Amino acid sequence: MSGLDILDTVVVGAVLVTALVAVLVPGRAAAHTAFLVFGILLAVLWGRVDAPDVAIAEAALGGGIAGALLVDALERRTPPPPGSSDGRRTVLAIILGGVAAAALVVIVRRLPPEPAPLAADAFANLDRTGVSNPITAVLLNYRSLDTLLEIAVLVTAAVAVGAVARERIRPVREAEPVRRALALVLVPVLLVLAVWILVAGSRQPGGAFQAGALAAAALVVAHLCGIPYSTPRGRTAMAVAGGGVVAFVLLGVIGLGATGAWLGLDPAWAGAAILAIEAVLAVSIAVALAGVFLGAGAVDVESDEAPV
Numbered sequence: 456m457s458g459l460d461i462l463d464t465v466v467v468g469a470v471l472v473t474a475l476v477a478v479l480v481p482g483r484a485a486a487h488t489a490f491l492v493f494g495i496l497l498a499v500l501w502g503r504v505d506a507p508d509v510a511i512a513e514a515a516l517g518g519g520i521a522g523a524l525l526v527d528a529l530e531r532r533t534p535p536p537p538g539s540s541d542g543r544r545t546v547l548a549i550i551l552g553g554v555a556a557a558a559l560v561v562i563v564r565r566l567p568p569e570p571a572p573l574a575a576d577a578f579a580n581l582d583r584t585g586v587s588n589p590i591t592a593v594l595l596n597y598r599s600l601d602t603l604l605e606i607a608v609l610v611t612a613a614v615a616v617g618a619v620a621r622e623r624i625r626p627v628r629e630a631e632p633v634r635r636a637l638a639l640v641l642v643p644v645l646l647v648l649a650v651w652i653l654v655a656g657s658r659q660p661g662g663a664f665q666a667g668a669l670a671a672a673a674l675v676v677a678h679l680c681g682i683p684y685s686t687p688r689g690r691t692a693m694a695v696a697g698g699g700v701v702a703f704v705l706l707g708v709i710g711l712g713a714t715g716a717w718l719g720l721d722p723a724w725a726g727a728a729i730l731a732i733e734a735v736l737a738v739s740i741a742v743a744l745a746g747v748f749l750g751a752g753a754v755d756v757e758s759d760e761a762p763v
Contacts, residue, residue: 463503470496478548507660508590511652515668516744585725586657594662595729599718603703606736610696613743617693638680645673653737657726663733667740674745687746696746699739706732 473496477489494513501510577589577597584592594602649669656662677685687695706728710719720728 463500466496466500466503470500478552508588508662508665511660511665512668515665515672583722583725585720585722585727585729588656588658588660588662590660591656591662591729591733595732596720596725599703599707603700603707603718606699606703606739609740609743610693610700613696613746614693616747617689634680635682638676638682642673642677642680642682642685645669645676649673649737649741653733654730656733657730663736664740666733666737668744670737670741671744671748674741675748678745678749686749687742692742692746696739696743699736699743702732702735702739 470493473489473493477486477493480486480489498510498514501507501513577593581587581589581592584596586592586595646669649666652661652669653663653666654661656666674685674687707718709728710721711717713719713721
């Protein structure tokens with residue numbers, strides 16, 4: 456067994472162990488920590504199976520945004536009443552996990568031994584998609600409807616958070632000088648990286664989801680460090696977040712008129728259309744993710760006003 460085989464075995468084992476710890480450990484702090492480690496290890500595992508696009512998204516979303524949400528939930532949690540027990544939940548989690556594992560084993564065993572020729576077909580028609588990165592070509596040509604639905608789910612989540620949030624999330628007015636200085640350095644770097652990953656997505660790993668996650672991190676850092684006008688708020692934030700869905704539907708209508716197929720892209724302008732829609736999607740994703748974390752659109756229960 457080579458060194459890389461040993462590394463893969465260790466990473467797979469660590470993923471399983473951290474997943475079990477995150478579900479079964481009784482302490483919330485330990486469970487959240489295990490979940491963060493799980494996200495990082497899963498990103499490494501995706502990279503090892505030659506899926507760098509998924510690895511970047513997992514690192515940014517699973518280890519970043521989701522991790523920040525968990526840490527925030529941990530700080531805001533209400534202590535459990537004395538004598539309460541999570542034994543039933545643990546047993547239920549074990550049962551559901553066992554059922555899911557058994558279902559996955561059955562599905563994997565029924566997969567055909569020979570892979571479907573879809574990858575070969577995708578590569579054979581790559582020059583007609585407008586991009587040279589096969590992942591981006593698949594997401595915005597062959598399964599663009601799935602991508603539209605993913606954006607719609609994210610926007611729906613952001614709207615739902617704004618509807619049920621009970622606390623007003625206010626920007627930091629007077630942050631410490633060190634924190635503001637750090638933000639003034641870190642936020643531009645994150646935004647530049649986001650733009651680079653967005654543009655690079657047409658040729659190499661990257662794209663709207665990864666760029667949007669980095670831009671959302673920049674918005675969160677700017678909010679926490681007191682940079683003015685950086686907090687997504689209320690209806691404006693929801694309109695910007697929903698702009699990605701509207702732009703995607705508009706692209707579908709244009710494609711229908713130009714090619715006769717919903718979301719169809721003509722090779723003559725497919726490259727420019729993909730870059731444009733990914734730019735809009737990146738902004739939409741950034742505002743939606745930042746809104747989920749910051750509670751954009753939350754209404755103060757007492758004053759019934761939008762957050763400042």
